[in-house]
Amino acid sequence: MAEVKLIATTDSLFCARIEWALKLKGVEYEFIEVDIRNKSPLLLKYNPVHKKVPVLVHHGKPIAESLVILEYIEETWKNNPLLPEDPYERSMARFWAQFAGDKCLWGAWEAAKLAEGEGKVKAIESTQESLAFLEKQIEGKKYFGGEQIGFLDLAVGGIPHSLSAMEEAGGVKLLDAERFPSLHKWAQNFIEVPVIKECIPPREQLLNYFNTSISYIRSLSVAKP
Amino acid sequence: MEEVKLLGFWPSPYSHRVIWALKLKGVKYEYIEQDLRNKSDLLLQYNPVHKKIPVLVHGGKPIAESLVILEYIEETWPQNPLLPKDTYERALARFWIKFGADKGPIFSVLFRYTEEEQDQNAIKEVVECLKILEEQALGDKRFFGGENIGMVDIAYGWLCHWFKATEEMIGVKLLEPSTVPRLHAWVERFKQVPIIQENLPDYTKLLAHFKSLRKKFTASDQPSNDR
Numbered sequence: 226m227a228e229v230k231l232i233a234t235t236d237s238l239f240c241a242r243i244e245w246a247l248k249l250k251g252v253e254y255e256f257i258e259v260d261i262r263n264k265s266p267l268l269l270k271y272n273p274v275h276k277k278v279p280v281l282v283h284h285g286k287p288i289a290e291s292l293v294i295l296e297y298i299e300e301t302w303k304n305n306p307l308l309p310e311d312p313y314e315r316s317m318a319r320f321w322a323q324f325a326g327d328k329c330l331w332g333a334w335e336a337a338k339l340a341e342g343e344g345k346v347k348a349i350e351s352t353q354e355s356l357a358f359l360e361k362q363i364e365g366k367k368y369f370g371g372e373q374i375g376f377l378d379l380a381v382g383g384i385p386h387s388l389s390a391m392e393e394a395g396g397v398k399l400l401d402a403e404r405f406p407s408l409h410k411w412a413q414n415f416i417e418v419p420v421i422k423e424c425i426p427p428r429e430q431l432l433n434y435f436n437t438s439i440s441y442i443r444s445l446s447v448a449k450p
Numbered sequence: 451m452e453e454v455k456l457l458g459f460w461p462s463p464y465s466h467r468v469i470w471a472l473k474l475k476g477v478k479y480e481y482i483e484q485d486l487r488n489k490s491d492l493l494l495q496y497n498p499v500h501k502k503i504p505v506l507v508h509g510g511k512p513i514a515e516s517l518v519i520l521e522y523i524e525e526t527w528p529q530n531p532l533l534p535k536d537t538y539e540r541a542l543a544r545f546w547i548k549f550g551a552d553k554g555p556i557f558s559v560l561f562r563y564t565e566e567e568q569d570q571n572a573i574k575e576v577v578e579c580l581k582i583l584e585e586q587a588l589g590d591k592r593f594f595g596g597e598n599i600g601m602v603d604i605a606y607g608w609l610c611h612w613f614k615a616t617e618e619m620i621g622v623k624l625l626e627p628s629t630v631p632r633l634h635a636w637v638e639r640f641k642q643v644p645i646i647q648e649n650l651p652d653y654t655k656l657l658a659h660f661k662s663l664r665k666k667f668t669a670s671d672q673p674s675n676d677r
Contacts (some may be wrong), residue, residue, distance in 0.1 A: 257676055273586075274549065274582060274586065283538070286538050288538070288541045288542075288545065289545060290545050290548050292542070292548070293541055293544040293545050293548060294541070296540075296541065296544060297537060297538070297540070297541040300537045300540065301537050311515070312522055312525040312526045313508070313522070315513050315522070315525065316513045316518050316519070316521065316522040316523075317513075318519060319515075319518045320513065320514060320518045323515060323518065324499065358499055
């Protein structure tokens with residue numbers, strides 16, 4: 226029985242983060258794919274609170290929430306550290322990881338899912354303001370982590386890739402190469418790193434998922450009286 | 451030792467998290483009260499991204515977001531640890547802290563609750579959340595952190611004064627011995643911890659502040675996160 230199991234799907238950037246971290250630290254693990262739409266018994270057993278992926282199971286003990294899992298991986302396998310040593314730099318990595326998720330990823334989703342209108346315009350503006358902050362963080366650096374991929378690279382890693390699919394599905398332009406050249410360059414670079422490329426969710430799957438979700442969401446707002 | 455400053459706002463539970471952590475570790479700091487309706491240059495300088503409190507400034511370097519600040523405090527001043535030693539237990543602590551953060555909007559919605567609206571769904575969601583906390587996070591422990599308070603207790607500290615003020619304001623009691631006895635007992639126990647007891651906002655003032663915020667929320671659609 227594998228000591229480390231990852232309960233996941235192949236179309237989730239949250240799951241990809243965990244695979245990247247495990248691979249970067251050379252940790253052997255068993256990938257157990259589950260169907261989240263049908264809430265497999267394994268999922269209900271290992272993540273009864275949220276019933277979501279990813280879940281890392283180490284020596285039979287489950288941990289959910291991707292950033293919590295990353296911190297656990299960092300503390301358990303100390304080789305090839307993902308977080309800086311300095312507590313202030315660590316706090317910056319954590320701050321920006323939270324920001325990227327809350328403001329860039331979810332912001333982009335807000336912008337993508339809305340139909341044309343003032344709300345959509347505001348959401349686009351707000352997301353681009355947030356992307357501008359992130360752009361400053363990567364300016365002049367190879368990775369957010371410096372010379373090596375770090376915690377923040379993994380936290381932000383799947384976002385541009387997801388955003389590209391969201392943009393197509395939602396009819397928006399967010400991560401504009403002209404306006405965010407450093408972020409764009411970092412994203413293109415990051416995706417080509419072999420370990421990263423191996424686990425990135427296929428764009429087609431993401432596009433499919435976003436197309437379906439957006440159609441559904443927009444149909445709801447049309448149906449309202 | 452480098453200077454520690456805390457930019458805070460007296461009714462904010464997020465501000466209080468940082469105060470409790472600093473005091474529990476015996477860290478001396480200068481508290482600088484902020485007026486959120488009239489944001490100071492200092493605040494804008496130290497938190498240009500969110501323009502919110504709390505902000506911890508250590509040796510001139512600012513850190514924002516209360517939960518990020520708590521991790522920083524834990525790593526910088528390791529005495530009286532707020533997280534468990536065991537890595538799995540630490541992961542569980544962080545999981546429950548994140549749970550609370552994610553469920554924030556459910557509790558914010560209560561601010562707009564009125565009897566006329568009969569928004570029973572909002573009430574139901576809050577009760578469900580409290581039950582999960584009681585059954586799965588707290589269990590039969592004295593505190594979320596075990597025998598002594600830890601980071602999870604600090605993160606849920608808003609369940610005392612702040613939640614009580616919300617309940618009183620909307621006229622619905624939810625965190626009761628009849629619904630969540632162990633969680634209720636935890637609230638009482640938490641408030642008795644000396645550092646906590648000495649560092650809570652005045653309840654009457656807090657209630658008045660909440661009532662005036664509620665007027666603002668019910669006037670517009672978007673809840674503010676500045677409290």
